[in-house]
Amino acid sequence: MEDVSESDDVxxxxxxxxxDCLSFIFQRLDNVADNDSFGLTxxxxxxxxxxxxxxxxxxxxxxxxxxxxxxxPNLDVNSHHLHRLLTRFQWLEHLSLSGCMVLNDSSLDxxxxxxxxxxxxxxxxxxxxxxxxxxxxxxxxPNLRVVSLYRCNITDIGLETLARASLPLIxxxxxxxxxxxxxxxxxxxQACLQLESVKISNCKSITGVGFNGCSPTxxxxxxxxxxxxxxxxxxxxxxxxxxxxxxxxxxxFIHSNGLIPIGSGIASxxxxxxxxxxxxxxxxxxxAIAKGCPLLQEWNLALCHAVRVSGWEAVGKWCHNLQKxxxxxxxxxxxxxxxxxxxxxxxxxxxxxxxxxRLSPAAxxxxxxxxxxxxxxxxxxxxxxxxxxxxxxx
Numbered sequence: 001m002e003d004v005s006e007s008d009d010v011x012x013x014x015x016x017x018x019x020d021c022l023s024f025i026f027q028r029l030d031n032v033a034d035n036d037s038f039g040l041t042x043x044x045x046x047x048x049x050x051x052x053x054x055x056x057x058x059x060x061x062x063x064x065x066x067x068x069x070x071x072x073p074n075l076d077v078n079s080h081h082l083h084r085l086l087t088r089f090q091w092l093e094h095l096s097l098s099g100c101m102v103l104n105d106s107s108l109d110x111x112x113x114x115x116x117x118x119x120x121x122x123x124x125x126x127x128x129x130x131x132x133x134x135x136x137x138x139x140x141x142p143n144l145r146v147v148s149l150y151r152c153n154i155t156d157i158g159l160e161t162l163a164r165a166s167l168p169l170i171x172x173x174x175x176x177x178x179x180x181x182x183x184x185x186x187x188x189x190q191a192c193l194q195l196e197s198v199k200i201s202n203c204k205s206i207t208g209v210g211f212n213g214c215s216p217t218x219x220x221x222x223x224x225x226x227x228x229x230x231x232x233x234x235x236x237x238x239x240x241x242x243x244x245x246x247x248x249x250x251x252x253f254i255h256s257n258g259l260i261p262i263g264s265g266i267a268s269x270x271x272x273x274x275x276x277x278x279x280x281x282x283x284x285x286x287x288a289i290a291k292g293c294p295l296l297q298e299w300n301l302a303l304c305h306a307v308r309v310s311g312w313e314a315v316g317k318w319c320h321n322l323q324k325x326x327x328x329x330x331x332x333x334x335x336x337x338x339x340x341x342x343x344x345x346x347x348x349x350x351x352x353x354x355x356x357x358r359l360s361p362a363a364x365x366x367x368x369x370x371x372x373x374x375x376x377x378x379x380x381x382x383x384x385x386x387x388x389x390x391x392x393x394x
Contacts (some may be wrong), residue, residue, distance in 0.1 A: 053089045057096040079107040086110040096122040098148070104128035108136040115140030124150035124173075134158035138165035146389065148173035159184030163191035170194055171388060175201040175222075182232075185210030193217070197388045200226060201246075208232020216241040220388055224274075225249040230258040237267040244385050248276035248300065256282030256306060263288030272385040274300040276326065286311035290318035300326040300384050302352070312337030316344025323347055328380045329355035335363035342367050354378040 058077050077100040086092075092114040097103060103126050111118070118141045123129055130153050137144070144167050154177055162169070169192040174180055180203055189195065189211055197220035200206050208228045211221075212235035219241050228236075228250040236242065245267070259281055262270070270293040275281060286307055289296075296319055301307060307330060315325070322345050327333050333356045341351070351374050353359075368376065 054092060055094040056085065056089055056092055057094075057098075058100060076102050078102050079104070079110070082107055083110040086113045090114045091117055093117055094120045097126055098122045098124035098150075101125060101127055105130055105133035105136065108133045108140075111137065111140040116142065118144060120144070120146035122146075122148040123152055124148055126152055129153065131155055131158035131161065135161050138162055138167065141167075143168065145169060146171040148389075149177060150174075151176045153177075153179065155179040156181055156184030156187070160187045163187040166191060168192075168194055171197045173199040173388060174203060175199050177203055178205070181205040182207055182210035186212070189214040189218070196220060197244075198222070199388045202226070206232075209235050211235040212238055214239040219243040219269075220386075222246040222388060223250065228254065230254060230261070233259065234261045234266075237262060237270075240266055241269060242267050243269050244272045245270060246274040246383075246385070248274045248278065250278060254278065254280060256280055257284045259285035260288040263290070263292030265292055267293055269295060271295050272298045274384050275304055276300045276302045276382075277304075279303060279305050282306040283308055283311035283314070287314040287318075290314040294318070294321065296322055298322070298324040298384055300381070301330060302326045302328040302380060303330065305331040308332045309334065309336050309340070313340040313344075316340035316342075319345055321347055324350045324352070324384070326352040326381060326384070327356065328352055331357065334358040335360055338363050338367055342371055348374050350375045350377060352377050352379070352381060354380065 077097070082097075082100075082103065087110070090113045095114070095118055105128065108129070121137065121141065121144055123133075126133075129149075134149075134154055135158075137147075138161050142165070147162070147167075147169060150173050156179075159174075159180060160183075169188070172188065172192075172195065180200075182205075185198075185200070185206060186209075189198075190213065193215045195215060195218050198218065199222040201222050201224040204227055206223070206226050206228075208223065208226070209232045211218075211232070214235070216239045218239045221236050221242065221244070223236065224246050225248070228247055233247065233250075233254075236245065245262075259275070259278075262273075263285070273289070273293070273296060281304055283306075286301075287310070291314070299315070299319070299322060309332075312333060315322070317340070319325075325341070325345065325348060327341075335358075338359060341348070348371075353376055364376075367374075
């Protein structure tokens with residue numbers, strides 16, 4: 001048998017792997033130090049690291065779940081820094097510039113590099129960004145689905161620019177944007193037919209009428225402390241898809257019967273409703289909502305002083321799916337009203353209750369004895385429901 005001589009061994013190493021294999025390896029590095037040092041090996045590995053980067057959030061950006069606090073002391077990220085980073089990471093899908101307060105409209109020109117791939121953009125507290133910056137975003141980022149403009153100095157002109165761009169927007173945050181009004185909201189709701197969640201908290205020039213004729217995909221609206229009017233609330237629910245509605249503190253123009261339209265059947269899909277500090281909302285509105293929103297799972301009625309016995313009886317009788325109820329500091333929740341809640345609301349799990357001066361200790365103790373399945377909690381929850389960015393109709 002003829003001997004076959006062995007050929008010389010060919011040296012191989014990890015650097016001979018194709019790019020897709022190296023990308024596979026990089027994406028599965030679970031050590032932060034390894035992840036950060038991967039690109040220091042060589043230019044090829046640096047390029048793979050850059051291509052694999054899908055999300056970028058600066059240390060001065062707000063934390064994901066609490067946009068009211070900064071994750072670290074503010075770093076002055078300027079136009080030069082942003083340009084260098086965005087030319088390096090051109091495959092980004094998610095970009096947060098929140099808290100980068102020295103950036104201005106011209107800084108956003110660098111979005112031309114990753115813009116076509118961006119799906120979400122956060123500009124919270126970018127005070128230097130105005131309507132001109134919004135125009136830049138609309139030009140370079142045609143696939144944006146999530147945009148947060150919390151406390152930005154934009155006007156209805158900027159919102160109209162976003163509307164004309166026909167972006168596939170799903171989530172939009174306009175909280176604390178004092179210069180936007182119903183006109184800008186109308187432009188967006190009429191053009192962006194995929195909108196699912198909108199946050200307009202503390203926008204004092206919004207009454208809600210801009211939502212008239214909105215898409216049935218709109219399921220989440222946070223309109224806390226807006227100057228809402230009854231016609232505006234009707235507009236917000238007009239699409240018929242609303243599942244989460246926060247109109248807490250919106251009592252300035254809402255009379256006792258002003259929320260009856262919510263219970264007319266249009267908002268039959270409503271699951272979470274926040275009426276905290278709607279002090280003037282009376283029993284007729286409560287009765288209508290209790291009957292017309294059978295899927296309600298959480299209802300905040302804290303500081304709703306005009307709700308009396310017949311209102312509480314309606315909640316107990318009709319809210320068959322209610323799991324959480326907030327009645328903190330309701331002046332007219334008395335023993336008879338608590339009895340109605342005790343005898344009804346068969347799926348109730350948590351009752352937030354404190355500061356109810358008309359409730360006797362005996363009535364509270366009887367509630368505990370008869371409804372041991374319900375947890376009584378004394379803290380007051382200011383915000384309820386899912387975060388707007390995490391909300392999904394699915």
